[in-house]
Amino acid sequence: MRGALHPATLGLIVVVAMAAGFGLGRWLPADDAGGGLVRAESDFQRRLKAAQEQAAVKEREYAIIEDASARLQVDNQELLASMAALEDRVAFFKRMAAPQAARSGGAEIDMFELLPSSQPGKVRYRLLITRNTPNGAPAAATVRIRLAGGGRQEALQLSAPRFQLRYYQQFSGEWQVPEDFTPERVEIQVQSGGVSIERSFKWEIKSR
Numbered sequence: 001m002r003g004a005l006h007p008a009t010l011g012l013i014v015v016v017a018m019a020a021g022f023g024l025g026r027w028l029p030a031d032d033a034g035g036g037l038v039r040a041e042s043d044f045q046r047r048l049k050a051a052q053e054q055a056a057v058k059e060r061e062y063a064i065i066e067d068a069s070a071r072l073q074v075d076n077q078e079l080l081a082s083m084a085a086l087e088d089r090v091a092f093f094k095r096m097a098a099p100q101a102a103r104s105g106g107a108e109i110d111m112f113e114l115l116p117s118s119q120p121g122k123v124r125y126r127l128l129i130t131r132n133t134p135n136g137a138p139a140a141a142t143v144r145i146r147l148a149g150g151g152r153q154e155a156l157q158l159s160a161p162r163f164q165l166r167y168y169q170q171f172s173g174e175w176q177v178p179e180d181f182t183p184e185r186v187e188i189q190v191q192s193g194g195v196s197i198e199r200s201f202k203w204e205i206k207s208r
Contacts, residue, residue: 106197107131107139107193107197109188109190110129111126111128112125112188112199112201113125113126114186114203114206115206122177123174123175123177124174125171125172125173126170126171127143127172127188128169128171129141129171129190130167130168131165131167131168133166138164138165138166139164139166139192139193140163140192140193141162141169142161142190143161143171144188144189145157145158145186145187145189146186146187147181147185147186147203148184148185149181149182149184150181150184153187154178154181156186158173165192183203185200185201185202185203186200186201187199187201188200188201
């Protein structure tokens with residue numbers, strides 16, 4: 001028949017078509033898989049960036065919370081210290097107003113405490129000397145401080161060791177602790193009106 005393909009030629013065409021189909025089947029899925037990997041990687045990068053941004057926000061929030069908590073602790077410590085000082089003052093005036101206090105007439109070391117300092121090697125102190133006198137007439141007074149420990153003694157200075165004592169005298173400040181010295185106690189001597197009194201306090205730094 002004129003125009004009919006030779007069987008060998010037809011067979012060749014079928015083989016070529018099958019090979020083309022096989023090659024197309026190999027390459028198209030590979031391209032699709034590559035595109036999927038690219039999309040997955042891009043999606044992962046977006047999620048990673050979002051997670052990093054969220055973590056940074058949380059970190060800033062935690063830093064703000066920690067700072068606020070630290071400030072609150074400082075405020076609470078200052079408030080407790082103020083309340084303690086007020087309680088000490090109220091107790092002091094109650095003692096001064098008591099009838100038996102007005103009759104005694106002598107000087108007393110009413111309060112002494114050591115507090116931590118922000119300066120290394122230093123300690124804060126508070127000292128209250130009272131005088132229960134019925135007429136309120138001032139009297140000359142002198143106070144001496146000695147630091148004792150390990151068989152040694154070191155003199156400590158106050159801002160005004162000589163003063164006029166009427167009802168009470170308050171001292172506060174900082175002491176430099178001598179190097180290579182381990183304090184054990186603080187010895188305080190007060191002289192007023194020809195009378196000398198002494199008290200020894202344990203070297204103990206309070207937390208407030």
